[in-house]
Amino acid sequence: MVGSIQIGRQHSSGFAALAGVAVVAIVGMTSSEVTTFKIGLILIFVTSAIGLHVLVNWAGELSLAHAGMVGLPAFVVAKLSSDLDVSPLVLAPVGLAVGVAVGGVVAIAALRVSGLYVAIVTLAAGIAIDRFFFTKNWLIGDGNLVLSPPRLGPWELSTARSLFPIVLGVAVISAVSVRLMMQSRVGRALSLIRTDPSVAASVGVNMAVYRAGAYIIAGALAGVAGAITPLWVQRVSPASFPLSLSFTYLSVAVVAGSGSLGGVVAAAVALEGFRLFISDTSFIAAYIGPVAVIVTLTRFPGGLNQQGRWIRGLVAGIFTKS
Amino acid sequence: MTIVLINGFFLGVLYGLLAVGLVVVYRVSRVITFAHGEIGMVGAFVFAALWLDDGRPLALAVAAGVGVSALLGAATELVVVRPLRTKSRISVMVATFGVSNLLLVFAVRRWSLRPRFMKPIITGGGVRVSGLTIRPIQFLTFGVSVFLLLALGLLIARSSFGLRLRATALDPIAAAEAGVNVNLVSLGSWALAGALAGLSAILVSSQVVFSVFFMTGLMLRALVAALLGGLTSITGAFGAGVALGVTEGYLGYQFLAPGVVELTLALIVLVVLALRPRGLLAAEY
Numbered sequence: 001m002v003g004s005i006q007i008g009r010q011h012s013s014g015f016a017a018l019a020g021v022a023v024v025a026i027v028g029m030t031s032s033e034v035t036t037f038k039i040g041l042i043l044i045f046v047t048s049a050i051g052l053h054v055l056v057n058w059a060g061e062l063s064l065a066h067a068g069m070v071g072l073p074a075f076v077v078a079k080l081s082s083d084l085d086v087s088p089l090v091l092a093p094v095g096l097a098v099g100v101a102v103g104g105v106v107a108i109a110a111l112r113v114s115g116l117y118v119a120i121v122t123l124a125a126g127i128a129i130d131r132f133f134f135t136k137n138w139l140i141g142d143g144n145l146v147l148s149p150p151r152l153g154p155w156e157l158s159t160a161r162s163l164f165p166i167v168l169g170v171a172v173i174s175a176v177s178v179r180l181m182m183q184s185r186v187g188r189a190l191s192l193i194r195t196d197p198s199v200a201a202s203v204g205v206n207m208a209v210y211r212a213g214a215y216i217i218a219g220a221l222a223g224v225a226g227a228i229t230p231l232w233v234q235r236v237s238p239a240s241f242p243l244s245l246s247f248t249y250l251s252v253a254v255v256a257g258s259g260s261l262g263g264v265v266a267a268a269v270a271l272e273g274f275r276l277f278i279s280d281t282s283f284i285a286a287y288i289g290p291v292a293v294i295v296t297l298t299r300f301p302g303g304l305n306q307q308g309r310w311i312r313g314l315v316a317g318i319f320t321k322s
Numbered sequence: 323m324t325i326v327l328i329n330g331f332f333l334g335v336l337y338g339l340l341a342v343g344l345v346v347v348y349r350v351s352r353v354i355t356f357a358h359g360e361i362g363m364v365g366a367f368v369f370a371a372l373w374l375d376d377g378r379p380l381a382l383a384v385a386a387g388v389g390v391s392a393l394l395g396a397a398t399e400l401v402v403v404r405p406l407r408t409k410s411r412i413s414v415m416v417a418t419f420g421v422s423n424l425l426l427v428f429a430v431r432r433w434s435l436r437p438r439f440m441k442p443i444i445t446g447g448g449v450r451v452s453g454l455t456i457r458p459i460q461f462l463t464f465g466v467s468v469f470l471l472l473a474l475g476l477l478i479a480r481s482s483f484g485l486r487l488r489a490t491a492l493d494p495i496a497a498a499e500a501g502v503n504v505n506l507v508s509l510g511s512w513a514l515a516g517a518l519a520g521l522s523a524i525l526v527s528s529q530v531v532f533s534v535f536f537m538t539g540l541m542l543r544a545l546v547a548a549l550l551g552g553l554t555s556i557t558g559a560f561g562a563g564v565a566l567g568v569t570e571g572y573l574g575y576q577f578l579a580p581g582v583v584e585l586t587l588a589l590i591v592l593v594v595l596a597l598r599p600r601g602l603l604a605a606e607y
Contacts, residue, residue, distance in 0.1 A: 112596045116354050116411050128588035132581035286427045293420035298405040
């Protein structure tokens with residue numbers, strides 16, 4: 001009985017996700033260029049936020065270097081694309097590899113410490129990336145790398161609508177991969193490490209390997225997001241990846257709370273969507289990020305995922321009674 | 323080289339002063355507050371508005387700036403830290419990030435991003451040492467820092483509040499059992515740290531580019547200093563801040579390429595934490 005209810009829930013959430021993707025695809029392909037461009041930016045943001053969600057809400061780790069983890073692959077792909085005259089599309093695996101490498105380096109530093117010191121170590125790594133790499137001409141050019149529209153064979157993908165399926169596809173593949181991993185042994189081990197590290201160690205979970213793995217997964221997704229940024233924006237500068245962006249990513253993970261990807265997608269869409277679709281001078285857009293973090297932590301520590309579970313339970317209760 | 327080291331020393335005094343505020347909060351709440359710099363920044367802007375814009379007396383403007391920062395520190399404890407007392411320290415730290423961003427957003431909307439002129443609290447010819455003019459404001463900052471270190475040391479070691487503060491830091495449950503009002507001690511320490519942040523920011527404001535982000539870069543260095551001091555030693559944090567300033571001055575002189583100083587500081591953090599996870603100079607209570 002319980003098993004059939006769980007399968008039913010998985011099916012319904014699967015259908016809901018599929019419907020959500022279909023709506024985004026239709027809206028993205030039929031809206032104006034500006035709107036499609038903004039939706040694409042949100043999808044890239046969601047892709048990298050999923051990585052931090054894995055790290056924070058599954059593994060119980062922390063990273064304040066996420067902006068650097070996205071930015072470094074973006075610059076590497078943009079610079080190579082500019083110098084070698086190769087489409088950023090072809091260089092996407094390079095971005096992924098750089099993201100994995102950065103995640104690995106941050107992991108080596110973070111694994112030496114625990115608790116609050118993880119925040120300090122990752123912040124130090126983020127600052128080092130920002131102030132060292134993002135100031136070097138051999139990486140950032142004159143500080144504003146401009147790329148020509150990417151090509152796919154004979155076709156030039158010069159409009160947001162023509163590139164939109166690629167960005168949507170990358171976001172969907174990233175989310176599905178993480179979802180599958182969530183249900184695998186890796187996901188269960190990470191969850192156990194977060195819930196009770198001593199129990200995890202006693203049942204044979206190699207803590208160091210899995211903790212490092214969480215950073216590498218976050219780095220990989222940040223690398224993917226970074227790689228498609230030059231493809232989508234066709235202009236990369238250090239101002240695109242300020243240190244404060246790491247806080248925005250962390251805000252999304254905190255507001256999402258532990259649980260499914262629905263929470264992180266909703267939080268990313270809410271926070272980044274407000275910024276992009278409501279003017280920066282708007283009162284709500286300016287204050288929503290920090291207020292959401294404070295209110296979530298002090299009043300709803302389970303985040304959007306917990307609220308979602310509460311609403312689902314309420315709805316299920318109503319239907320069961322009727 | 324002497325000029326570089328002297329400049330680094332006075333820069334380090336600023337880092338040390340800010341690091342002391344972080345230590346005061348950490349000792350009681352076991353939290354690294356990321357709102358410390360922004361709490362001070364708001365106090366400094368209130369001071370500037372009263373003293374420069376409205377022409378109010380200096381003492382009144384300083385008191386108002388420090389008072390606003392103390393109130394903001396207390397409000398952070400009441401609204402953010404206290405509800406999260408039973409949660410993980412990382413949750414509290416992330417929440418202080420939220421407070422920091424909230425204050426930055428407020429400041430940007432209230433005072434804009436544009437840097438503004440800030441007149442030093444005291445002016446004069448200064449003293450020439452090895453071809454370098456040390457300005458009166460630098461001497462004042464050093465004097466105030468030494469005075470604050472002594473005052474804090476006496477407050478913690480000799481006063482009734484200090485005794486309650488140390489008891490709360492050691493074991494809040496046992497302190498509460500013994501009749502210590504833990505909530506009041508926590509509120510007081512956050513207000514004290516806020517006041518320190520405000521005073522530090524007012525002293526610093528005329529020595530840097532005065533914009534709403536003027537404390538952000540300094541706080542990163544202060545954090546490193548506090549960390550090197552083991553997060554619990556006030557004198558250790560101040561000493562580490564001075565050492566950091568001198569090191570930064572030396573590195574900046576030796577390596578002109580941008581980013582080398584920051585990369586080196588990051589490596590120092592990583593090496594220190596790898597070798598001594600509790601910092602170099604952690605204090606007992």
